[in-house]
Amino acid sequence: MENNSTSRLDDIDLRLLKLLQNNSNLTVKELGAKVNLSATPVFERVKKLEKNGFIKKYVAVLNAEKLDKGLIVFCNVTLKEHTREIGRQFVKDIIALKEVVECYNISGDYDFLLKIMVSDMKEYQNFVLDHLGSIKNIGSAHSTFVMGEIKNDYAVPI
Amino acid sequence: MENNSTSRLDDIDLRLLKLLQNNSNLTVKELGAKVNLSATPVFERVKKLEKNGFIKKYVAVLNAEKLDKGLIVFCNVTLKEHTREIGRQFVKDIIALKEVVECYNISGDYDFLLKIMVSDMKEYQNFVLDHLGSIKNIGSAHSTFVMGEIKNDYAVPI
């Protein structure tokens, strides 16, 4: 079992994380030039950051518009009942819907916040009627449409 | 200027995109094994996907909890006035706030939806008082706290 005390981050580790969450294709040599180290220590630091779970994975960020998923909708939903079993089933159902790219259990008037990506209004309508609508125990659903994306870093603010 | 007609995606391209948005560290050889091609055509296809803008960038996904940014807050805000100039200034101010990792211009009762990442309630309070509070022309702000993250793919549903 890994202990947190084995992995204290110094300033250089943080700078490496910041650089990598903006561009993970930087070579260890390029990273080294930015943090004033040679390739080897950079390599070892990055491997350690991966091993200790600070870096979860490496992914390609795709262009949603070019892939015809340009309409983002936030959907607030409430459940009719709040038993553990009903919550569990809802979560299971939601995870199966590929259009739902994020889902959070939230405080306030609603129980869950979903972020949904589709091509357009028509596809969203179909999604609600065919998929969301058939999930059991949804009490209410309130959709908010994204008119413009101002900022999306895909980054933890460190 | 690139034209869309120059870049029609076939089934293999789509499979490559799906694979890469889950794990961009797969080698061209590994990708090839999954789509039944050798390294070279996979390499050429991926380069083309990058060049044509289907792949925006490659990033490391960090562990927010381990980096002490485990509290996610969605904040709905309205502006007092809706002139172009006031909107422009708000956007400029928001972009400068590193805690705001996403920002959308939305339909409905509010004007903007912000996704904010901080360590805990105390830090959120400070963020609201010191940063959000000092932005001009905010009419109202309504915070929704994330109690649990159910799903977060960082992926376009293709």
Add this chain to the structure above:
DNA sequence: AGTTAAAAAGAATTTTATTCTTCAAATAAA
């Protein structure tokens, strides 16, 4: 069938990641 263009494969090359060994600095013990 024969010609041409596009896509794929395989070999060759270059670049990068990875490992290994050595060195220097910092820390702890004496």
Add this chain to the structure above:
DNA sequence: TTTATTTGAAGAATAAAATTCTTTTTAACT
């Protein structure tokens, strides 16, 4: 203050990957 001991970094050597180049196959068209 000196002497071990550990830690982090550097540089060289190696392995693996990306990238390029050439050849072959496939598919479309005449």
